[in-house]
Structure formats: C-alpha cells, structure tokens
Amino acid sequence: MTRNLIIGAALSSLVVLAAVMSFVWTPFDYAALNIPDKLQPPNPTHWFGTDHFGRDMFSMIMVGSRTSIAVALVAVGIGMAAGVPLGLTAATRKGSWLDELIMRGNDLVFAFPSLVIAILITAVFGAGAINAIIAIGIFNIPVFARITRGAALSLWEREFILAARVSGKGAARISVEHILPNVANLLIVQGTIQFSLGILAEAGLSYVGLGAQPPTPSWGRMLADAQTMVSFAPHLALIPGSAIIVTVLGLNLMGDGLRDWLDPRLRVARS
Amino acid sequence: MLRYSLKRLFSLMISLAVASLVIFSVVEIAPGDPASYMLGVNAQPDTVAALRAELGLDVSRPERYLSWVAGMLQGDFGTSYTYRTPVAEMVKDRLWVSLPLALYALTLSTLIAFPAGIFAASRRGKTGDVVVMGSTQLGIAIPNFWFAMILVLIFAINLRWFSAGGFVGWENGIWAGLHSLTLPAIALALPQASILARVMRSSLLDILGEDFMRTARAKGLTRKQALWRHGLRNALIPVLTIIGLQFSFLLAGSIIIEQVFYLPGLGRLVFQAISARDLIVVESVVMLLVFAVIVVNFVVDLAYAVVDPRLRTRT
Numbered sequence: 284m285t286r287n288l289i290i291g292a293a294l295s296s297l298v299v300l301a302a303v304m305s306f307v308w309t310p311f312d313y314a315a316l317n318i319p320d321k322l323q324p325p326n327p328t329h330w331f332g333t334d335h336f337g338r339d340m341f342s343m344i345m346v347g348s349r350t351s352i353a354v355a356l357v358a359v360g361i362g363m364a365a366g367v368p369l370g371l372t373a374a375t376r377k378g379s380w381l382d383e384l385i386m387r388g389n390d391l392v393f394a395f396p397s398l399v400i401a402i403l404i405t406a407v408f409g410a411g412a413i414n415a416i417i418a419i420g421i422f423n424i425p426v427f428a429r430i431t432r433g434a435a436l437s438l439w440e441r442e443f444i445l446a447a448r449v450s451g452k453g454a455a456r457i458s459v460e461h462i463l464p465n466v467a468n469l470l471i472v473q474g475t476i477q478f479s480l481g482i483l484a485e486a487g488l489s490y491v492g493l494g495a496q497p498p499t500p501s502w503g504r505m506l507a508d509a510q511t512m513v514s515f516a517p518h519l520a521l522i523p524g525s526a527i528i529v530t531v532l533g534l535n536l537m538g539d540g541l542r543d544w545l546d547p548r549l550r551v552a553r554s
Numbered sequence: 555m556l557r558y559s560l561k562r563l564f565s566l567m568i569s570l571a572v573a574s575l576v577i578f579s580v581v582e583i584a585p586g587d588p589a590s591y592m593l594g595v596n597a598q599p600d601t602v603a604a605l606r607a608e609l610g611l612d613v614s615r616p617e618r619y620l621s622w623v624a625g626m627l628q629g630d631f632g633t634s635y636t637y638r639t640p641v642a643e644m645v646k647d648r649l650w651v652s653l654p655l656a657l658y659a660l661t662l663s664t665l666i667a668f669p670a671g672i673f674a675a676s677r678r679g680k681t682g683d684v685v686v687m688g689s690t691q692l693g694i695a696i697p698n699f700w701f702a703m704i705l706v707l708i709f710a711i712n713l714r715w716f717s718a719g720g721f722v723g724w725e726n727g728i729w730a731g732l733h734s735l736t737l738p739a740i741a742l743a744l745p746q747a748s749i750l751a752r753v754m755r756s757s758l759l760d761i762l763g764e765d766f767m768r769t770a771r772a773k774g775l776t777r778k779q780a781l782w783r784h785g786l787r788n789a790l791i792p793v794l795t796i797i798g799l800q801f802s803f804l805l806a807g808s809i810i811i812e813q814v815f816y817l818p819g820l821g822r823l824v825f826q827a828i829s830a831r832d833l834i835v836v837e838s839v840v841m842l843l844v845f846a847v848i849v850v851n852f853v854v855d856l857a858y859a860v861v862d863p864r865l866r867t868r869t
Contacts, residue, residue, distance in 0.1 A: 394848045395847070398806035406828040506700055528696055
C-alpha cells in the first residue's frame, strides 16, 4: 500500500461517510431557515457556520455531498457501460471498419469542449441534475472506450487468449471472460480519476446554475450563493470550496495510489 | 508531408460537418417554439406565423441546416431572436475578451509549468520534486471558479490591487486591458499549469532514460547540458499535445470564469442567450467554440509532423 493510496482512501471515505450519514443524521435540518442566526462564522454550535438564511453549513455540506457523489457516480457508470463494450468490440476487430468507426467517433467526442456541450445540453433540455449527469457521462464514454481498446489490443496478443481461441471460444466470449477481468484494474483506476473530474464538472455546472436545482443542496450552488457575500462572510466560499478540494484531491490520490498498487511492474521497480 | 496534411484536412472537414449536424440536431429537438416564446402566451396565431417566417423557421429542417451552414461559411451566424442584431457582430465584440483571456491564461500556464516540470524532473525523488508534485495535486483539485473567488477576496477586496470584476476595454490601452484580465487568467491557468507541469516532468523523465541521453552524457556533457540540448526538445512532443488540448479547456473554462468576474465575453453571451432562450445565439457560439477547438487540434497535429518527421508516415 502506498502513502497516496492510504491518504486518498481516507479522504474519499470521509466524504462517502458524510454522504451516507446525512440520510440518517445531520446536526441541523439542512433546509431550516433561521434568519436571526444568519452568516455566523464557524462556532461550537454551527461547526461550519451558517449561510445568509441561517441554515447550518455543516448539514448543507453533508447533504450536498450526496449530489456530488450521485452525479459523478452515474456519469462514470454511463461512461463505463457504453465505453467498455465499445472498446472491447473495437479491439476484437482491429483495423476493421467497425474499429475505425468507433475510434473516429471517439476522436470526435474528444474534440468537443465538454463543458461547452454540457452547457448546450442543459440550455436546450433545461437545467437539472439529470441533464448534468448525461452531459458529463457522454464525455466519459470515449475515455473508457479508448483505454479499454488499448489494453485489450495488447491482451489479444497473449498466449492465454490464443489458448482460449483454440479451445473454441468466440471473440465475444473471450472479451467478457478473459479480456475484461484483465482490464478491470485499469478501469478502476480510470474510474476514480473520471469520478473526481465529474465532481469538478458538477460543481462548475451547478455554480453557473445549470446543475442541481434548489432545493437540492449542491456544493457548486453554495459557492454561487456565496459570491456576493464573500467579502464579509468568507466562510461561505471557503467551506464548500474546501469540501470540493478534499474530495477531488482524495480521489486523485487514491487513483494514483491504486495504479501503483495494482500495477505489478511498478511494484517490482519500487522494491 | 502533403499526403499527411491532406488526410488530416479531410478528417478535419468530416469532424466539422458532424459537429455542426450534432449541434443543429440538439437545438432542433429543443422543446418549445422560439417564435411563440418571444411573443408570449397571448400572441395571435397569425402573428406567430409571421414571426416564424421572419426568423426563417417555416422551412424544412434540412433546408434550415443548409442555410445555417452556408451562412456561417460566409460569416453570417444568423440574427439573435431577442436582440434582433446579427449574431456575428455580438460574437465579434465578445471574442475580443474571451480569446485574449484564453491566450493570456495559456501563456501563464506555460510559463509556470515549464520551469516547475523541469525543476521537478531534475530533482527526481528529492524534496523539491515532492513539493512541486504535491502542489500540482492540489492545483488539479482546486475548482478554478472557486480559486477565482479567493483571488478576488485577497487581491481585489483586501489588497485592492485589481478590480473585482468587469473589463475596462482595449480602448484604454493594452496594459489596462491586460490588468483587468490578470486575475481571471491566473484563476484559469492554475489547474492547467498543474497538469502541464506533471506532463512535462514525466515526459522529461522518460527521455532521461533513453540511450541517446546516455550517449550525450558519455561524450562528456554534464547532466544539465544534456538535459537542455537533447532532453528538452524531445520531451516537448507530449507537452505540445497537452497544450493543444488545454486550449479547449481554457475556452470552456473561461465561460465559467467570466461569470465570476462579470467579463463581457462569449460565456456571458451564452448565459444571457440561455436565459432568454435565444437558441440561435447558443447554437452559433457553441459551433464557433467547437470549430476553434477542432482547428487548433488540427494545427497541433500538423505542428508535430513538422517537429517530428517520424509521425508523417504513421496512420
């Protein structure tokens, strides 16, 4: 286990724990307005202070983590569910028109600035968490397709795949039974990284008002609300910002650590 | 080289054609009719029909697509539904904010990332490397719009070195213009610089293990001389790719950053158009951004082929 992996996993589980906890317990009702207590800096009662409506920031951060995690998780799920089969298929027919079509399609999606298209989609179909998920998810597809194809291509050259072919298994069965388990590590690492990118993207979309809509709490929208008040209540911006940074940093460190840990070649090199 | 360029040019054309089709279709399937939206719920059917005709909405979809594309090729991006002014003119004014901002940020990012990456690679495994790499991890994790808010808090509100938002306009001189774009450019550049520094470092480390680097050392060059004369040039290829890709992140990122600083750029134009459901503006600006990204990537592709002759024969 590397240091990165331990720190990353600790930070990430902290966030996941907060999200899970928020279903059963938050210090205060996250939606309860309490104007007399508004804009309090962090204190023993309100650990992260209160916002301009006197809502407890700690509770809002806890509940907001659900939005971030849900959006990013589903977006990664979309990317994997579509990208991995595409990558596997392309690899079985290397150089064929199908492979060419899939790879050129990938290039095309890569060429689009993802945020711009996310903005287009949410502009046309309306702002909301679902559309944000779709917009972020679409851009995960080529990432997973490309990484799966690359890894699968080198696996197809290996003897154990040849053995499977000799034993009469078809390309589809080999892909699922032998290729997929061997690219799983890679997919987990990439999934972690895409997860963190998804959290950043969700925060950005929510910040400009195209992500989760009120009353669903979201870190990005908390930052948008904070913008006009940052000069006299900096904690309004510092706290949701730190929540995003801790989550993304944790996931990235975990991704790096997992890569080192799961890749035996690197392990040998280190020892 | 000519064959390679032609091949690239062909795939550029296809990309642009598909991109325009996708964008057009997405906007087409948008719920709601712009004409009835503009006129409100109480509009008479014949008024709506007249406006539809005026906006060119009464012809078939393929016709509309072709006239949209033909218009763009001639620099005519259509007419804004809400402002009734040509989109091209609105875009032109805004481009003078967004484009310099993206270029400014790209310059800053490169200026930060190159020394940082080279420094980290030359101190591999030592404290300096660990500190630089740790900072880049943090830099990647920081959302740029949040960093922008913190910059405003520190440098505009507390220290008063910069204004908190708005753009003075280039007519007040180049320095005044650059000054008001400085905080947004720093905010945009930070995550990109972090990524670029990491790429620079790992690319240099790969090169340092190459045989020709050992030869360079063997013929008597110091580590530093070998790095500068032979290492850097070879390490630049992956770095160039990333710089090309970053251009698209910077353009897209500037859309959000413009919101933080109230800059009158393309981003604000898009958001105003979204809230007014002025879809022709959204459609044209998005197409323009995608066009810019595809063309920049095309230029980067050609640039490698010039830098690295080996690539001309591949694919």
